[in-house]
Structure formats: structure tokens, C-alpha cells
Amino acid sequence: xxxxVMGFALLPMNMFAQSSDDFFCVDDAFNxxxxxxxxxxxxxxxxxxxxxxxxGLLILGAIGAGYAIAKRKRNKKxxxxxxxxxxxxxxxxxxxxxxxxxxxxxxxxxxxxxxPAGDGxxxxxxxxxxxxxxxxxxxxxxxxxxxxxxAYVGTITYNGAAGKxxxxxxxxxxxxxxxxxxxxxxxxxxxxxNRDENxxxxxxxxxxxxxxxxxxxxxxxxxxGSGSYEATLYNKCSIMKFIVATGxxxxxxxxxxxxxxxxxxxxxxxxxxxENGFSYSVNSTDGGLIKMPTVVANVTWAIVLPQEALAAxxxxxxxxxxxxxxxxxxxIVRNNYYNSGVGLTITTEDASKxxxxxxxxxxxxxEDGWTLTGTLSGNYKITIADGAMVTLDNVSINYPSGPNxxxxxxxxxxxxxxxxILKNGTTNNVAAMDYKYPGIQVGPSGKTLTIQGTGALNAxxxxxxxNDISYGCGIGGGGDISxxxxxxxxxxxxxxxxxxxxxxxxxxxxxTSVSCGTITINGGTVTATSGAYAxxxxxxxxxxxxxxxxxxxINGGTVTATGGQNAxxxxxxxSVSYKTNTCASITIxxxxxxxxxxxxxxxxxxxxxxxxxxxxxxxxxxxEGAITESPYTYTPTPxxxxxxxxxxxxxxxxxxxxxxxxxxxxxxxxxxxxxxFMEHQYSTVETNGYPYCTDNYGNxxxxxxxxxxxxxxxxxxxxxxxxxxxxxNENYYAYGNASxxxxxxxxxxxxxxxxxxxxxxxxxxxxRTLTTAEWQYLFxxxxxxxxxxxxxxxxxxxxxxxxxxxxxxxxxxxxxxxxAAGAVFLPAAGYRNSSSGTYVYDKGSTGRYWSSSCQGSxxxxxLYFTSSSLGTDYSMNRNYGESVRLVKDAN
Numbered sequence: 001x002x003x004x005v006m007g008f009a010l011l012p013m014n015m016f017a018q019s020s021d022d023f024f025c026v027d028d029a030f031n032x033x034x035x036x037x038x039x040x041x042x043x044x045x046x047x048x049x050x051x052x053x054x055x056g057l058l059i060l061g062a063i064g065a066g067y068a069i070a071k072r073k074r075n076k077k078x079x080x081x082x083x084x085x086x087x088x089x090x091x092x093x094x095x096x097x098x099x100x101x102x103x104x105x106x107x108x109x110x111x112x113x114x115x116p117a118g119d120g121x122x123x124x125x126x127x128x129x130x131x132x133x134x135x136x137x138x139x140x141x142x143x144x145x146x147x148x149x150x151a152y153v154g155t156i157t158y159n160g161a162a163g164k165x166x167x168x169x170x171x172x173x174x175x176x177x178x179x180x181x182x183x184x185x186x187x188x189x190x191x192x193x194n195r196d197e198n199x200x201x202x203x204x205x206x207x208x209x210x211x212x213x214x215x216x217x218x219x220x221x222x223x224x225g226s227g228s229y230e231a232t233l234y235n236k237c238s239i240m241k242f243i244v245a246t247g248x249x250x251x252x253x254x255x256x257x258x259x260x261x262x263x264x265x266x267x268x269x270x271x272x273x274x275e276n277g278f279s280y281s282v283n284s285t286d287g288g289l290i291k292m293p294t295v296v297a298n299v300t301w302a303i304v305l306p307q308e309a310l311a312a313x314x315x316x317x318x319x320x321x322x323x324x325x326x327x328x329x330x331x332i333v334r335n336n337y338y339n340s341g342v343g344l345t346i347t348t349e350d351a352s353k354x355x356x357x358x359x360x361x362x363x364x365x366x367e368d369g370w371t372l373t374g375t376l377s378g379n380y381k382i383t384i385a386d387g388a389m390v391t392l393d394n395v396s397i398n399y400p401s402g403p404n405x406x407x408x409x410x411x412x413x414x415x416x417x418x419x420x421i422l423k424n425g426t427t428n429n430v431a432a433m434d435y436k437y438p439g440i441q442v443g444p445s446g447k448t449l450t451i452q453g454t455g456a457l458n459a460x461x462x463x464x465x466x467n468d469i470s471y472g473c474g475i476g477g478g479g480d481i482s483x484x485x486x487x488x489x490x491x492x493x494x495x496x497x498x499x500x501x502x503x504x505x506x507x508x509x510x511x512t513s514v515s516c517g518t519i520t521i522n523g524g525t526v527t528a529t530s531g532a533y534a535x536x537x538x539x540x541x542x543x544x545x546x547x548x549x550x551x552x553x554i555n556g557g558t559v560t561a562t563g564g565q566n567a568x569x570x571x572x573x574x575s576v577s578y579k580t581n582t583c584a585s586i587t588i589x590x591x592x593x594x595x596x597x598x599x600x601x602x603x604x605x606x607x608x609x610x611x612x613x614x615x616x617x618x619x620x621x622x623x624e625g626a627i628t629e630s631p632y633t634y635t636p637t638p639x640x641x642x643x644x645x646x647x648x649x650x651x652x653x654x655x656x657x658x659x660x661x662x663x664x665x666x667x668x669x670x671x672x673x674x675x676x677f678m679e680h681q682y683s684t685v686e687t688n689g690y691p692y693c694t695d696n697y698g699n700x701x702x703x704x705x706x707x708x709x710x711x712x713x714x715x716x717x718x719x720x721x722x723x724x725x726x727x728x729n730e731n732y733y734a735y736g737n738a739s740x741x742x743x744x745x746x747x748x749x750x751x752x753x754x755x756x757x758x759x760x761x762x763x764x765x766x767x768r769t770l771t772t773a774e775w776q777y778l779f780x781x782x783x784x785x786x787x788x789x790x791x792x793x794x795x796x797x798x799x800x801x802x803x804x805x806x807x808x809x810x811x812x813x814x815x816x817x818x819x820a821a822g823a824v825f826l827p828a829a830g831y832r833n834s835s836s837g838t839y840v841y842d843k844g845s846t847g848r849y850w851s852s853s854c855q856g857s858x859x860x861x862x863l864y865f866t867s868s869s870l871g872t873d874y875s876m877n878r879n880y881g882e883s884v885r886l887v888k889d890a891n
Contacts (some may be wrong), residue, residue: 108174139189145200145266147182148173148223152198152268175225180218182271186264187212198268204237204303205262205289206387208254211303213237214264216276236264236278240304240338244295246322247347253319253389253421255295255344256369257326260288261305280305291368299341306334315350320421321371321391323350357382357395365415366390371423379433381409386416386443392428392455407433410441410472411459417447422455422491430457435464435479438472438507439495442483445517449475452489461498461531470498473540474528476516477507485517485550488557490524500541502573503528503561505549509579513545518584523556534573535610536561536597538583542575542613551584551616555801556591562598569597569606569630572613583609585616589801590636590650590658595620598631606630622652622781622800643766643888645677645759649799649822650890652781653774658800659887661824662759662767666751666884667704668722676757677886678704681825682792682815688830688843705832705840705881706751708850708860709734713748722751725832725881729858732878742769742852750852752886759886767886769852772861776872779863786867787825789815793844794827795865828865832881840881848874848882 142158154171186193187202190210194201204212214237244255259282267277282288292300310329317324324346332338355366356374363381366372368388375396376382382397384390397411411430412420420440422428430439439459442449451457459474471479474495475486486504500508504526506516519537533541537559539549552570566574575581586607588595599606608626609615618626620634642648646660653659664678667685678685685704703723709715709732710722716736719726726732734740734749742750752767759767770778783798785806796806799822810818815825830843849863855875862882864874876882 108172110170110172112168112170141189143186143193145184145186145193145195145268146171147184147268147271149176149179150198150269150271152195152200175223178222180221181223182218182268182276183216184266184268185213185215186266187214200266200268201263203263203283203286204305205283205286206291207302208291208293208387213303214278214305216278218271218276235335236275237303237305238332238334238336238338240302240332241341242292242300242302242344243341244298244300244344244346246319246324246345253295253419254291254293255300255317255319255346256289256291257302257317257344258287258289259310259313259316260290261307261332262286262288262290264305275306280307304332304338307332317344317346318350318369319346320369320389320419321350321353321393321423322346323348354393357397379407381407381413381433382411383413383415384418384420386418386447389419389421391421391423391453392426392430392457393423394426395428395430397430397433406435408437409433410437410478411439413441414443414447414449416443417449418443419450419452420457422451422453422457424454426455428455428457429460431460432462432470432472432478434472435462435469436471436510437462437478437481438474438476438483438497438501440475441478441481442476442486442516445482445484445515447484448487448517449484450487450489451475451491451493453491456492456494458494458496460496461501463498469500470531471501471508471510471540473497473501473505473507474503476502476505477514477540479508479510480512480514480545481507482514483507483516485520487520487522488524488526489522490557493524493526493528495526495528497530497534497540499531499564500533500543500573501530502534502538502540502549503530503536505535505537506539506547508534508540509542509545509547511544514540514547516549518550519552521554521557521559525558527560529562530564530567530573532564532600533566533610535563535567535569535571535583537570538568539572539581539613541573542579542581544579546580546582547573547575548580548582549584552586554588554592554595556589556593558593559595561596563600563603563606563610565600566602566611567600568603568608568610568613568615569599569632570595571605571608571615571618571626572610574603574610575612577612581610581613583613583615586618588620588634590621591801592634592636594633594635596631596633597627603630604628606632619781622658623655640890643760645756646888647681647819647822647824649802649824651778651797651824651887652800653770653778653887655777657774658890659770659774660890662756662886662888665704665827665829666706666756666886667702668706669702670723671701674757675751675754677759680790681819682789682794682827684792684827684829684843686830686832686840686843688840704829704883706850706884707832707881708732708854708878709742709749711742711749711751711753713753715745715749725879727879729878734854738857739854741771741854743771751884752888756886766888768888769850769884770887772851772853772855772873775849775851775861775863779870779872786865789825789827792827793867794825794829794847795870797824797826799823826863826865826883826885829883831883848876848880850882850884 140158140160143155146154153173154169156169159168187204191202191204191212215235217234261280263281263283265279270277290302292302309331312327314325315323316326326344329342353369354371357372357376358374360380365383365385367385371391371393372395373393411432432439461470461472463470474497477483495503497503505519506514528536530536539547561569563569572581572583597606603610605626605628608618617624621636643660645662647663650658662677664681664683667678668675685702706722707724710720710724712721714720717731717733719731734742735745747753750768753764755761755763783803785796787796787806788809790812826847828844828847830840830846831848833839845866847865851861853861855861858877859875860878862874862876864871
């Protein structure tokens with residue numbers, strides 16, 4: 001989608017360039033030869049300032065893109081064109097196969113447009129006026145609207161299928177006079193466009209998870225069916241910063257502001273009029289609502305449309321259960337970047353959105369922003385609308401009396417994505433209204449229920465009258481009812497199922513297969529209990545169909561899970577022999593307070609698979625393997641203090657060992673004899689191709705590409721100083737013996753044995769070089785990726801328990817945030833060659849980092865990476881000059 005996206009939401013790729021014969025997306029029916037003529041299109045950046053990446057927002061920038069028009073051979077009546085878009089800065093004429101034209105139809109000729117989007121359908125772009133990179137991605141269903149001769153003529157829609165990855169569609173028109181084509185980008189996927197003949201409208205209210213883009217351009221030359229065309233999509237929207245002050249506990253919830261222009265109308269019949277046929281208004285059905293992303297450090301951003309100045313207004317901004325005021329807003333003009341910030345204040349409880357359930361006399365749906373309180377007195381279905389955030393304030397929903405009552409619904413039913421906030425100091429009881437349903441029914445597959453807040457929630461099953469049967473979870477799915485993802489961020493949660501369904505997860509397969517999405521617990525006190533044949537957290541009984549759940553991740557809080565007979569505490573329930581019961585990976589991070597799991601009788605594992613079930617990899621505190629002990633409690637060792645000179649992030653380098661990384665690569669200053677870590681992780685010293693002297697590595701005083709075993713300790717080799725460049729490998733033995741590693745003997749051959757000025761400045765303080773086995777474990781078990789930090793290429797590695805995707809690039813301020821969260825960056829600092837040690841190669845494209853492990857008589861193992869390759873056990877001649885990154889064991 002050509003749109004702004006939240007930072008870290010995508011994994012961007014480098015600028016796509018394509019010159020192969022597979023450049024065009026061509027229908028199999030096309031044949032013959034054609035001439036190709038270039039067309040170029042760009043999209044300007046919003047405003048002239050840099051993207052507000054410090055708030056996690058990446059801004060759409062100048063997109064290099066190329067279109068081409070291909071004449072088709074006429075073997076049917078009429079003419080046709082192929083318009084092909086490539087994500088590159090342009091290309092020259094080339095020859096392609098002739099395509100079969102599409103027949104003329106009433107009202108003109110149909111032209112097929114195919115717009116390749118490039119491998120991976122992503123491109124890195126550069127915002128106008130700044131050096132910050134932003135990410136633009138395409139998604140299935142994205143639409144570009146096309147107008148010609150004062151009329152709508154068609155759309156092109158993105159198809160992300162393998163072998164396609166392109167926009168495709170037909171336009172129907174007749175070439176008349178001197179008229180350009182008109183291109184309209186209206187919102188992108190996630191923002192529905194309504195079109196009636198020549199009028200299209202889109203409402204950009206919900207920006208909580210995706211930002212819209214509204215832009216337009218005509219071609220700079222008229223459309224004649226052949227020739228050269230160019231266009232630049234200019235923004236009809238702007239971006240505005242909001243600073244939010246709150247007087248309640250919900251400062252990090254999405255903020256809604258009303259009274260804004262949030263509706264765009266396009267008249268394809270008036271593209272040459274003022275604003276090119278665009279007009280802007282307040283959407284009457286929601287009062288000009290804009291729902292913004294989560295507030296970070298009191299700041300959020302929104303896309304805003306042109307409008308006149310607005311006077312200050314009371315009750316014009318709100319979040320769940322609370323409302324507040326906004327000040328005057330000056331006139332908003334298109335294509336502007338408002339980064340000074342508009343102050344919003346939210347302090348007052350919103351009585352107009354409080355629902356007392358004791359007054360409910362029919363089924364009722366809670367829309368976004370409502371607070372529920374009181375006791376439900378009748379057998380009514382309470383639902384939460386898709387995308388709504390709802391607060392529970394001492395709610396009581398209990399199942400009805402009677403031995404065989406079947407209501408046909410859960411205690412609370414989430415229709416789609418939903419957030420439930422447990423108000424501080426409250427206790428909320430929600431029980432199923434039917435034995436086949438859960439206490440809280442999570443939305444369908446692909447949707448997510450998020451539970452947060454500091455209150456308490458008791459979510460419970462219902463038995464079938466006096467029978468010992470219940471197919472519904474405490475939170476999740478029910479009998480033959482699948483569910484989406486479950487996220488618990490906070491609160492005191494007690495989820496209880498009686499029989500055949502998980503406490504949290506999937507219900508029972510009675511007659512068909514069921515599934516549950518991912519289950520993520522980030523905090524709070526969570527207790528999940530199931531009855532027979534079901535896991536406490538995970539899957540229920542696989543009886544009449546297959547049962548499954550996605551990955552289970554426990555990242556924080558205190559969690560207690562108890563499984564029933566034949567079922568794990570955390571993992572899968574029981575499966576009859578001819579059905580399957582599966583769970584994806586289970587990960588328990590060392591950031592939890594404690595996790596206790598108890599298996600049911602006859603079950604093999606307390607964490608992992610139940611009887612006849614299968615489970616993905618179980619990883620607990622960095623250690624892999626299912627847990628058979630029951631009850632089993634994992635309480636991580638308290639995080640040690642961060643050593644001087646280290647990054648605040650723990651990294652497992654084996655199943656039993658964690659380390660801290662130094663805050664930068666190692667360097668040596670010859671004039672003073674001082675070892676130090678570089679000031680920043682992205683700092684480098686040597687220059688590509690610099691002709692250093694062969695005997696002392698020397699026209700520079702500071703060096704950082706060391707041959708192996710050059711700690712300065714005289715261990716019997718000829719060359720042992722950090723600036724040594726002797727071409728003979730035998731001069732770089734540790735302790736004068738080819739079979740020794742750096743850590744053998746006294747450990748003095750390791751660079752970390754030295755006093756390091758900004759790493760404690762004490763000899764033998766614990767700094768050391770990773771072994772090759774540790775490099776291998778590190779990269780195999782952590783999120784990592786090639787990236788650019790402050791203009792320097794290299795590899796980013798995330799610490800234990802953090803799996804956020806790696807962005808294509810980070811500014812210095814972005815990286816400060818990443819580093820504070822423990823991320824490590826290894827710059828691609830290049831290497832010195834082996835023949836004489838006089839030149840530096842591949843700085844910026846290659847990283848080589850020594851291990852402390854020797855290999856054979858002349859080599860040692862190292863880490864090697866480029867943008868497209870990674871090797872953790874490469875072997876290299878010891879006389880090569882390579883980077884050194886030290887670690888210190890966590891005690």
C-alpha cells in the first residue's frame with residue numbers, strides 16, 4: 001500500500017531495480033513483439049520536515065518509480081496498452097513480446113494495465129527535505145483510481161500472489177483531444193472507498209493501526225496511446241503532531257479527536273477545477289472523528305485534511321471512558337508537516353458513555369469508548385463491536401438458571417478486534433451463557449482481543465445444567481467455535497474452563513475442527529485452569545475434529561496454568577487417536593516474574609504436548625525443551641546489573657549462558673597505548689582502501705581491524721601488537737601454539753584481558769571474545785537483520801525475549817531508543833587483506849568479526865556477513881585484520 005505505516009510494522013527492502021526479461025507482469029494470452037516507452041511517476045513527501053520517527057511513525061516520501069507503455073499488435077478490433085510500473089528510478093526503451101490486444105467495447109477501448117511492484121512488494125523511500133528513510137509497502141486489495149476525459153475510467157488493484165506482485169486492472173475509454181490521465185491514491189487498504197459513477201468518497205477516521213494517504217496527479221503530457229509520460233503524486237493531506245496530557249490511567253490508549261475534516265470526496269468529472277475535484281468535510285455519522293495511534297511519551301500523530309481554522313472546543317477529544325478539550329487549531333493546508341504540536345487535555349469521566357447492564361432489556365452492543373458497569377439481569381447477548389475499546393467497571397454477567405438452558409452465546413462476545421480495559425480497583429465477573437460457549441468469546445480468526453488495566457477479571461465456563469459437560473473456555477473459543485488471537489497485558493485474570501476446553505485458548509472439537517490464534521501474556525497475574533482433556537493455556541480436546549492454537553508467548557507477569565486429564569498445563573490438550581491436536585512454539589522469556597505449569601493425570605508434559613498431541617519448540621529462558629516435571633515453576637534469576645561499558649540487553653549465547661555486549665567495537669590508540677570501546681555502536685575507524693604502512697599499521701593513530709591474537713600480550717609469537725601486519729599466519733598463534741584458543745592458558749591472548757578505558761579500566765575484568773559456537777547460537781536464536789544505523793550499514797540483533805522486526809534503517813535518535821531497549825549493532829567495518837595487511841576492503845558492505853576459537857594451523861573462526869549473506873563459522877587466515885566485539889558474562 002502506498003501509505004504511511006507504523007515504524008517496525010514492516011521489514012523494508014533496498015530500492016528495487018529490475019532489468020531482467022521478467023520485468024513485466026504479462027498475461028499468458030499475450031504474444032508477439034512490442035516497443036516500450038518510458039513513463040516515470042513519483043510521490044512527494046508530506047511537508048519538508050523529517051519524519052517523526054521518534055514516535056514510531058514513518059512518513060511516505062519521494063518514491064522513485066517507472067511506468068512504461070507498450071503498443072500491442074492489432075489482431076482484433078481496437079487498440080490496447082500495457083502500462084507497467086517498476087519500483088526504480090526509471091528505465092530506457094527495451095524490446096518485449098507482443099501482447100494480444102483487448103477488444104473494443106461500447107463506450108471506448110479497454111486497456112489492460114499491469115503494474116509490477118517489485119520483489120517483496122516493498123521499497124525504501126527518502127522523504128523530501130530530510131535524510132530519514134520511510135517504508136512503503138503494498139498489500140492485496142490496494143487500489144489506484146484512474147480518470148480520463150472528465151470521467152472515472154477504472155482501477156488497478158494490487159495482487160500479491162506468487163508470480164504476480166503487481167497492480168492490475170482495466171480502464172475503458174476513447175482517446176479524445178488533449179487530455180492527460182488522472183491518478184488518484186485514496187487512503188489505501190483499510191480505508192473503504194465508496195464510488196457512485198464519477199464521485200468517490202473515503203473516510204479516514206480510524207488511523208489507530210494504519211495511516212491513510214490522499215494524493216493525486218495528472219500525467220504531465222496528454223494521453224495519446226503512445227509516447228512518454230511523467231507524473232508526480234502530490235499530497236492532498238498533511239501530518240500533525242498532538243501532545244496529550246491526561247489525568248487518568250489510560251494515557252497509552254488511542255486518542256480520539258472530533259470536529260475534524262475526515263471525509264474526502266473526489267469528483268472525477270472536475271479534475272481541472274480548484275483542488276482537482278477534491279473536497280473535504282466532516283463525516284456526519286461520526287462527527288469528524290479521527291482515532292489516532294497509541295500515545296508514546298505523551299505524543300501521537302494523525303493525518304489531517306485541509307480545513308479552515310477551528311475554534312477551541314470542549315469534549316472534542318476522548319479516550320475510553322474519559323473526555324477532554326482541544327485548543328484552537330489554525331488553518332490546515334495540504335502537503336504540510338505540523339510538528340509544533342497541538343495540546344490536548346483529557347481529565348473528565350464521560351458519563352454519556354457509561355452503560356449500566358442492570359438497565360439492559362435486549363441484546364446490546366458496546367461501541368468504541370463505552371464503559372460497562374452493573375449486573376446483567378436477563379438473558380441478553382452483550383457484544384463488543386469490531387475495533388472497539390471498552391472498559392469494565394465492576395461488571396457481573398452470570399449464566400442463567402435452569403438445568404438445560406441454552407442461550408446460544410457467550411458472556412461477552414467480541415465481534416472482531418477488541419480491547420477490554422479492567423478499571424483500576426474493580427472486580428469483573430463474566431460467565432458463559434451457554435455450555436457450548438466461552439466466558440469471553442474472542443473474535444474470529446485474524447482478529448485480536450487485548451486485555452489490559454489493573455482491575456480483576458474472572459471469566460468462567462457454564463456446565464450443561466447438572467451434567468459435567470462444558471465445551472467453552474474461560475477466554476477464547478467454544479464447542480466447534482474457533483477464535484483469533486489473545487493478548488493479556490495487565491490485570492488479575494482468572495480464566496476457568498470445566499471440561500474439554502482450555503482455560504485460555506481453544507474450545508472442544510465436538511463435530512468439526514477448531515483453532516485458536518496466538519496467545520501472548522505480557523504482564524499481570526494470570527491463572528488459567530481447565531477440566532479434563534484440555535490444557536490450562538493452549539488447546540482443548542480434539543474429539544470430533546482437529547484442534548490447534550498458534551504460538552504461546554509469555555513475556556511477563558505471574559502465570560499459573562493447570563491442565564486436565566491427559567493434557568499439558570501449557571500446550572495441547574488430549575486428542576483421540578484419529579485426530580490431531582497441535583500447538584505452535586511455546587516461549588517463556590526470562591522477563592516473567594514466575595510461570596507455574598501443572599499437567600493433568602497421564603499427561604506427558606506440563607509444558608508442551610498432551611497425550612497424542614504435538615507441539616512446536618518449547619523455549620524457557622533461552623533453554624529449549626518440553627518440561628515433564630509437574631508442577632513446574634520457572635522463576636528467572638534476577639537480571640544482573642549492567643557492567644560499565646555494556647549495552648543494557650541480555651543475549652543468550654548457549655542454553656545456559658547470557659552475556660552483555662560492549663557499547664561499541666574495540667579500538668586501540670597507538671600513541672597512548674589505550675584500549676577503548678568506540679563511542680557509538682555504529683562508529684568505525686578505518687577508511688576503505690587506506691594505504692597503511694606494512695610494519696606498524698600506521699599512518700593512523702587509532703586502529704580497530706586486528707589480526708588474530710594481537711592483544712599485546714607477549715605469548716611467544718613474533719607479532720602480537722594490535723597494529724601488527726605481518727603476512728605470515730604463524731605470527732598470530734595464541735601462546736605460540738597453533739592449537740590454542742584465545743581463552744586457553746591464562747586468557748591473556750584475548751583482547752578483553754586488557755584494561756579498557758571506558759569498560760572498567762581494569763585488567764582481566766571479564767571482557768572476552770565470543771567462541772564460534774556462541775556466535776552460532778546467538779544468530780540462530782535471536783531476531784536479527786541487515787540495517788543502516790545513522791548512515792552505517794551492518795547487522796542489528798535483538799536481545800532475549802524481543803522479536804520486533806528489524807527496520808531497514810534508523811536515524812541516530814531512533815537508534816538511541818533501540819539501544820536503550822538492548823539492541824546490538826555490528827557495523828560492516830570491512831577488513832584488512834592477508835597478503836600484507838596494507839589495505840582495507842569492503843567497508844560498508846562486509847562485516848568480519850573474530851571469534852576466540854582457532855581452526856587448523858593457520859586459521860581462526862569468524863563471523864561474516866553482507867546484506868545478502870551470513871555465516872557464523874567462517875574460517876579465515878589469522879593475519880587478516882578484522883573487527884573485535886567483546887562481551888561480558890552475566891553473573
